[in-house]
Amino acid sequence: MRVMPFLYVYSPSGAVRDRVAFRRAMRRLQAQGYDVQVDPAALARHQRFAGHDDERLAAIARAAASGADVAMTTRGGYGLTRLLPRLPYEAIDAAARRGMVWVGLSDFTALQLAVLAQRGTPTWAGPAVMEDWAGDAVDDITQACFDDVAHGVAEGTGWRLPAETLHAHPALAQGWHVHDAVLWGGNLSMLCNLVGTPYLPAVQGGVLFLEDVGEHPYRIERMLTQLLLAGVLGAQRAIVLGAFNRYTLTPHDRGFKLATVVAWLRAQLPEVPVLTGLPFGHVPTKVMLPVGRRVDLTVQGREALLLWG
Structure with a gap:
């Protein structure tokens, strides 16, 4: 039985630029007790994107199928609007209804509003890996708010x-x-x-x-x-x-x-x-x-x- 939340990290938008900082972020999340799984294409790159469109769509589908408690983006940037006609809406919605917390900000807004418009799917606006765990320190309030949602106790x-x-x-x-x-x-x-x-x-x-x-x-x-x-x-x-x-x-x-x-x-x-x-x-x-x-x-x-x- 999984005691700590299962966190799936994926890249649906811009490419991760700093792999050293990314690894630091993964260590911090693991030190907080999260069971972290990194999508196999999380560090992919095509032009400014985290992989070709098909690769990023596949990453979103893998996140939905992962069974994770939380699916968190590595970063924003740009790239999700061009995917909106092809998003796996049914899979995203089914995962959210099972309790998956889809969380991110910035470019992730496009996915959030699209799934809300198309399916009424609830998601969470909140931190992203590179924005909030890859720097010199993690903000205590950000960490606490994220922990509450990940553990299902936020009200x-x-x-x-x-x-x-x-x-x-x-x-x-x-x-x-x-x-x-x-x-x-x-x-x-x-x-x-x-x-x-x-x-x-x-x-x-x-x-x-x-x-x-x-x-x-x-x-x-x-x-x-x-x-x-x-x-x-x-x-x-x-x-x-x-x-x-x-x-x-x-x-x-x-x-x-x-x-x-x-x-x-x-x-x-x-x-x-x-x-x-x-x-x-x-x-x-x-x-x-x-x-x-x-x-x-x-x-x-x-x-x-x-x-x-």
């Missing part, structure tokens, strides 16, 4: 809202609650790329969370505008923003920054609270988020609680 998460969120939405300070709403979202760029395709879930009245990396605030606003004009943002009960980082402002911006974009977004959506500060994205500290599951979102003072248990 929710929370974070402290920045003061500016309460200044922008004074009513939240008196207490605010969203009940039984679908949590969905992920990487903003990936979500925008799915607009107008059958792989974007048609979620009404949901809680939409967003993050991105390496995108200047004007590009973030441009993508949010696309979702606004497509009717996606206005159909939600709340929008929750995680980390938007690793970009560079220039003198040409003349004060245009991420806070400018958030203020603009709130002005466009006076009936939809826009919460910030979610610890998720391309940052060391990230929580686990159940994509496609129904959640309760509560604000008490500056404390935001997201519950699914």
Whole structure:
């Protein structure tokens, strides 16, 4: 009988660039007690991808058939959108219904939203091997949140809202609650790329969370505008923003920054609270988020609680 969770590591997107760091990540996960199996093509490479399209599709199918408790991507990058018409949806869904935790972020958003749109399959937004275990240290909160989900004991998460969120939405300070709403979202760029395709879930009245990396605030606003004009943002009960980082402002911006974009977004959506500060994205500290599951979102003072248990 397997005592510790069985973790299957595979590469559905970009190629792993640093094999030394990859081996370090494997040792760390094993030291945490995980029974780790690495897909035979996890370190494959074709151009910038982790193998040809057929190889990466086969890796996803092997992950689904592995019987693992958790299937974790090595990294994001790019590559899943070109696979969406050929994904093994039935196998992914069957594995998830048996209890497999499909987890990742960034490019993995494409798979998550596609399986949610096509099958209603729940997955998890969370860490990836190279993003979170291959560096100098592993964030304690990230590790703890991942462990809770892997062991099947996670019931929710929370974070402290920045003061500016309460200044922008004074009513939240008196207490605010969203009940039984679908949590969905992920990487903003990936979500925008799915607009107008059958792989974007048609979620009404949901809680939409967003993050991105390496995108200047004007590009973030441009993508949010696309979702606004497509009717996606206005159909939600709340929008929750995680980390938007690793970009560079220039003198040409003349004060245009991420806070400018958030203020603009709130002005466009006076009936939809826009919460910030979610610890998720391309940052060391990230929580686990159940994509496609129904959640309760509560604000008490500056404390935001997201519950699914």
